[in-house]
Amino acid sequence: MAVGNTSAAQWRAIEDASALAVATRRPWKEISPTVIEDFQRDGVIIMREAFPQWVEPLRTGLQRNLDNPQSFAFPCESTNGDEPGRFFDSYCNWQLIPEYLLFAFTSHAAAIAAQLMKSETAQLFHDHTFAKEPGTQKATPWHHDLPYYCIDGTQTVSIYIALDVVPTPTAIRFLRGSHRDGNTYRPRNFASGTEYDHDDTSLIPAPDVDPYGSHVFVEALDPGDALCFDFRTLHGTTAAEIKNRRRAFSTRWMGDDVRYLERQGETSPPLQNLGLQSGEVMRPDLFPVLWPPSHD
Numbered sequence: 426m427a428v429g430n431t432s433a434a435q436w437r438a439i440e441d442a443s444a445l446a447v448a449t450r451r452p453w454k455e456i457s458p459t460v461i462e463d464f465q466r467d468g469v470i471i472m473r474e475a476f477p478q479w480v481e482p483l484r485t486g487l488q489r490n491l492d493n494p495q496s497f498a499f500p501c502e503s504t505n506g507d508e509p510g511r512f513f514d515s516y517c518n519w520q521l522i523p524e525y526l527l528f529a530f531t532s533h534a535a536a537i538a539a540q541l542m543k544s545e546t547a548q549l550f551h552d553h554t555f556a557k558e559p560g561t562q563k564a565t566p567w568h569h570d571l572p573y574y575c576i577d578g579t580q581t582v583s584i585y586i587a588l589d590v591v592p593t594p595t596a597i598r599f600l601r602g603s604h605r606d607g608n609t610y611r612p613r614n615f616a617s618g619t620e621y622d623h624d625d626t627s628l629i630p631a632p633d634v635d636p637y638g639s640h641v642f643v644e645a646l647d648p649g650d651a652l653c654f655d656f657r658t659l660h661g662t663t664a665a666e667i668k669n670r671r672r673a674f675s676t677r678w679m680g681d682d683v684r685y686l687e688r689q690g691e692t693s694p695p696l697q698n699l700g701l702q703s704g705e706v707m708r709p710d711l712f713p714v715l716w717p718p719s720h721d
């Protein structure tokens with residue numbers, strides 16, 4: 426099995442996603458002010474039983490990804506042939522996988538994202554699925570997501586939904602408050618752990634955080650639980666062996682202050698030809714604005 430990104434389907438299947446946003450509605454779900462403040466302070470929160478009704482549809486969607494990776498966008502294998510298990514991820518597939526599209530356009534994820542980001546709007550950047558199969562002993566390297574992306578801003582959130590039971594030893598760990606440390610760390614390749622090629626001298630090497638340190642946030646998860654974290658929050662895992670499948674579905678959301686940024690190096694997703702200059706708003710025809718929920 427080839428490691429890293431391989432050739433695959435195009436991620437743009439829908440001409441004008443903003444028309445789809447106008448044609449659909451998303452429900453409201455109230456988030457308490459305490460939870461919003463926890464998110465703003467720590468850069469991560471857990472929402473228990475946030476999406477139980479979406480576990481089965483999202484598993485079905487992810488299975489399409491796993492069965493036929495090349496039919497979808499940006500499939501990536503991060504375990505080498507001589508390593509046990511499988512660490513798979515794929516992103517930007519909501520236009521190609523109906524269950525992902527329905528989740529984005531009809532679930533209460535957009536309402537949750539807008540409130541946590543303290544933003545008037547929630548714009549979908551992309552979806553991202555992960556599967557670690559039993560036997561995998563591959564750590565997710567410590568990193569934060571913002572420098573992988575062709576955007577900049579402070580109002581961001583990933584809503585990462587567990588699709589299996591995840592015990593603490595193999596759960597994602599977050600360094601509380603790291604979204605506020607002002608640093609931007611060099612992206613790292615998940616397969617090799619090496620840094621991306623980058624000409625941006627403002628990026629510094631990501632620290633290897635002590636996974637058992639006192640500022641580390643880690644929670645065992647049940648299917649339907651959601652971890653919500655800022656794109657700047659450092660996170661990673663240990664190399665503890667995966668005993669049961671560990672699948673997850675994430676949507677990445679942008680708030681009012683997020684703008685396109687032309688990075689001086691590789692990005693992931695490697696989105697080309699967006700027709701944007703640094704500082705411009707991300708195009709709603711490609712990245713639909715899903716909160717406010719309707720355009721009446």
Ligand SMILES: O=C(O)CCC(=O)C(=O)O
Pocket residue numbers: 553555565570583585597660662673675
């Ligand atoms: O599931 C994992 O181990 C990695 C997830 C991750 O890095 C992310 O969602 O940004």
